[in-house]
Amino acid sequence: MLKNNLGYPRVGPRRELKKACEGYWAGTLSRQALFLAATQVREANLQLQKDAGIDLVPCNDFSLYDQVLDMSLLLGAIPERYTPVVTDVANNAEVDLYFAMARGYQRDGLDITAMEMTKWFDTNYHYIVPEFKKDQAFRIFSSKVFAETGAARHFLGKVPKPVLIGPVTYLLLGKEKEAGFDRIQLIQKLVPVYVDILNKLQEDYQVEWVQLDEPFLAMDLTPAQQEAFRYAYAAIQKQCPHIKILLTTYFDALGDNATLAAGLPVAGLHVDLVRAPQQLELLLELLPPHVVLSLGVIDGRNIWKNDFERSLHLLDLAIKERGRNNLMIAPSCSLLHTPFDLEAETKLAGEVRNWMAFAKQKLQELNDLQAILEGNTSLLAANRQAMETRRTSALIHNPQVKARVAALTEKDATRHQPFAQRQITQHARFQLPLFPTTTIGSFPQTADIRQLRARWKKGALTQAQYEDALEKATVDLIRWQEVCGLDVLVHGEFERNDMVEYFGEQLQGFLFTSNGWVQSYGSRCVKPPVIFGDVWRPADMTVRWSRFAQAHTEKWMKGMLTGPVTILQWSFVRDDQPRSVTANQLALAIRDEVAALENAGIAMIQIDEPAIREGLPLRRKDRAMYLDWAVTAFRISASCVRDETQIHTHMCYSEFNDIIAHIAAMDADVITIETSRSQMELLEAFAYFHYPNEIGPGVYDIHSPRVPSVAEMEVLLEKAAALLPAKNIWVNPDCGLKTRNWPETKAALENMVAAAKAAREKVSTGINV
Numbered sequence: 001m002l003k004n005n006l007g008y009p010r011v012g013p014r015r016e017l018k019k020a021c022e023g024y025w026a027g028t029l030s031r032q033a034l035f036l037a038a039t040q041v042r043e044a045n046l047q048l049q050k051d052a053g054i055d056l057v058p059c060n061d062f063s064l065y066d067q068v069l070d071m072s073l074l075l076g077a078i079p080e081r082y083t084p085v086v087t088d089v090a091n092n093a094e095v096d097l098y099f100a101m102a103r104g105y106q107r108d109g110l111d112i113t114a115m116e117m118t119k120w121f122d123t124n125y126h127y128i129v130p131e132f133k134k135d136q137a138f139r140i141f142s143s144k145v146f147a148e149t150g151a152a153r154h155f156l157g158k159v160p161k162p163v164l165i166g167p168v169t170y171l172l173l174g175k176e177k178e179a180g181f182d183r184i185q186l187i188q189k190l191v192p193v194y195v196d197i198l199n200k201l202q203e204d205y206q207v208e209w210v211q212l213d214e215p216f217l218a219m220d221l222t223p224a225q226q227e228a229f230r231y232a233y234a235a236i237q238k239q240c241p242h243i244k245i246l247l248t249t250y251f252d253a254l255g256d257n258a259t260l261a262a263g264l265p266v267a268g269l270h271v272d273l274v275r276a277p278q279q280l281e282l283l284l285e286l287l288p289p290h291v292v293l294s295l296g297v298i299d300g301r302n303i304w305k306n307d308f309e310r311s312l313h314l315l316d317l318a319i320k321e322r323g324r325n326n327l328m329i330a331p332s333c334s335l336l337h338t339p340f341d342l343e344a345e346t347k348l349a350g351e352v353r354n355w356m357a358f359a360k361q362k363l364q365e366l367n368d369l370q371a372i373l374e375g376n377t378s379l380l381a382a383n384r385q386a387m388e389t390r391r392t393s394a395l396i397h398n399p400q401v402k403a404r405v406a407a408l409t410e411k412d413a414t415r416h417q418p419f420a421q422r423q424i425t426q427h428a429r430f431q432l433p434l435f436p437t438t439t440i441g442s443f444p445q446t447a448d449i450r451q452l453r454a455r456w457k458k459g460a461l462t463q464a465q466y467e468d469a470l471e472k473a474t475v476d477l478i479r480w481q482e483v484c485g486l487d488v489l490v491h492g493e494f495e496r497n498d499m500v501e502y503f504g505e506q507l508q509g510f511l512f513t514s515n516g517w518v519q520s521y522g523s524r525c526v527k528p529p530v531i532f533g534d535v536w537r538p539a540d541m542t543v544r545w546s547r548f549a550q551a552h553t554e555k556w557m558k559g560m561l562t563g564p565v566t567i568l569q570w571s572f573v574r575d576d577q578p579r580s581v582t583a584n585q586l587a588l589a590i591r592d593e594v595a596a597l598e599n600a601g602i603a604m605i606q607i608d609e610p611a612i613r614e615g616l617p618l619r620r621k622d623r624a625m626y627l628d629w630a631v632t633a634f635r636i637s638a639s640c641v642r643d644e645t646q647i648h649t650h651m652c653y654s655e656f657n658d659i660i661a662h663i664a665a666m667d668a669d670v671i672t673i674e675t676s677r678s679q680m681e682l683l684e685a686f687a688y689f690h691y692p693n694e695i696g697p698g699v700y701d702i703h704s705p706r707v708p709s710v711a712e713m714e715v716l717l718e719k720a721a722a723l724l725p726a727k728n729i730w731v732n733p734d735c736g737l738k739t740r741n742w743p744e745t746k747a748a749l750e751n752m753v754a755a756a757k758a759a760r761e762k763v764s765t766g767i768n769v
């Protein structure tokens, strides 16, 4: 049975690649130094997988920014606006074009916007969205996959397995940039380029297997999309007869696409048996005997040690049906979503540590499973024991928490009065102008602030010194917001490393790693906390900073919390109880914090839920159940307050046309959303649905360093006012400002306040906005 790995994390064990990329962008690191850092990460990964005895070692799973963007460059799908970058060969190498597409290009009087970024399925990883035109052409443009295959082959002394995103998934990940066609129609133009790539990999590098990732096979597909699969793989099989295609799916069951997938003319099929173990039996029936089945039994989305007993049950089933020879064992998906190495976690307590496995340990688990199948009983016994100590550990179970969740009722999830009444009470209390201005919470997390925290963590600064510096940053920001003329202020979140980790560090049932970094987008990483046990809140978490900030201004200061669904979604979550139960535990912890803030005199409390959309199940049939518990968890967190206390929520990544009713059901008094890039398109859904509560549609795209003009934000506000009642509209950026720098932030917010004032002016002089 071959050991197959689908992909390995690539930021480097100490985020070497992040640092190299950021150095290159800042102009402090040369191109050669960047490439050297990249080579070192790749070679270290290859070595590690070789040492771990992996038979199918992936290559081209590495990326300087994003694997989907790599595909766009490979396939020559380069939007026309980058032509000046392509043609300026004196200044730009291919990598500069690549980064321009990812991050935008501002130099020599050019101002070219970046390509859009969105979430990779239900993960916190973001990819760069391919852009397609009706007459889209494809050709081999970048030679990255060939260079990396050649280098890996040389380094390993044997052929690696190149990884590419499959043609159908590549098209479905993209977006039509003009009307009048469906991107799936491009399949006939795209497949010949795949054929060329595959043949070149085979002829020049003698590769045996190529992994084509087609996670869309785990999604709902239209008949045209299903047909595209049949067309593409038949053509590839016919024109690349010597290459073995490992068709790779993950993140959910094949479900009603099982017959389709099993019928495609490929040499191997990989399936996710962690998310969908129940699909194995059907696949064993459907899959022709000559097709190799890769069994994804090790969880690539979490950090828990594999339960060997459970995996062996699946493996035994498959072996019984098919024998060992045409089976592989593998992680469920690429290990991109897990941190590098548990061994780097020197501060983790022994008992909990013994329940965990990071990327490197997961490779070892593949070996262990194989050894157990070959008769090694002591490995199985050790694993059983680890599982048993976890099941029964006193660290995990808190009867009081369980009892409180069990006692929750509908009343706990309901505000006292309906929104219409609350709005009257709140407007009387707050006396805000029409189109009130605010921000989403964070302000620039500059190198100064991060270094301050790093020094405090190391013990080089005392608690008092650290807090003094944070107080100063907070007060400076408050003064600036007052002068700027913002109506509702924030404290800036300078004390937070990350909006989820900060809460995880203060809650029981959580642990956090020192170095468990996972790529979120480009060079940006997160260190997801680990929820290992029942969650509860031993003490106030944010009251100190909110109270401090409110005491320093006469204006309204929003309290700032991360909501239960987002904490859940952006953590590694225990897998021994339903996520909905953990969500309710988190909801109660946040609810207590909301009550504490209200008690401390905070009148507006924002509970961020940017990940509520991301957690939506991939299959439509599963969505209602998720939305039901997710919305309830939010409502539990928010419903303890008096009518006069205003609950805000915030969501970026706001593709929620189809879940708008559930967004309304959250019943937040105010919701701020991301809308500026789509020119308020999303608001149409709110208007169509007659969304009843207040809304702040983002008028300032914070993902770009560009400073929006007063005029363009006025236009956006006019659009909003045409769609929604003016009394319900707030004015704010798309999201928090932590990744921006001060000069652009200040300039943009000054313009935003001016745009709001202009809009008010028009209303008061009777001009219909």
Ligand SMILES: Nc1nc2c(c(=O)[nH]1)N[C@@H](CNc1ccc(C(=O)N[C@@H](CCC(=O)N[C@@H](CCC(=O)N[C@@H](CCC(=O)O)C(=O)O)C(=O)O)C(=O)O)cc1)CN2
Residues within 6 Å of the ligand: 124, 445, 447, 450, 451, 453, 454, 496, 497, 498, 499, 500, 501, 520, 521, 523, 524, 525, 526, 527, 570, 738, 739
């Ligand atoms: N969890 C999460 N997911 C999210 C978001 C988010 O904010 N949080 N936002 C959306 C977009 N995703 C994002 C993900 C990460 C970052 C981000 O800024 N990450 C930072 C790290 C944030 C952090 O944890 N910072 C720590 C550690 C900072 C650090 O690197 N310290 C240095 C030392 C300090 C120095 O010298 O600079 C070190 O350890 O080496 C802190 O501030 O304390 C980064 O990659 O640079 C932004 C957006 C969606 N998903």
Ligand code: MET
Residues within 6 Å of the ligand: 440, 441, 442, 499, 560, 608, 610, 650, 652, 735, 736, 737, 738
């Ligand atoms: C990714 S949503 C971010 C919300 C948070 N309050 C911030 O402003 O950073």
Ligand SMILES: [Zn+2]
Residues within 6 Å of the ligand: 440, 610, 650, 651, 652, 734, 735, 736
């Ligand atoms: Zn946001």
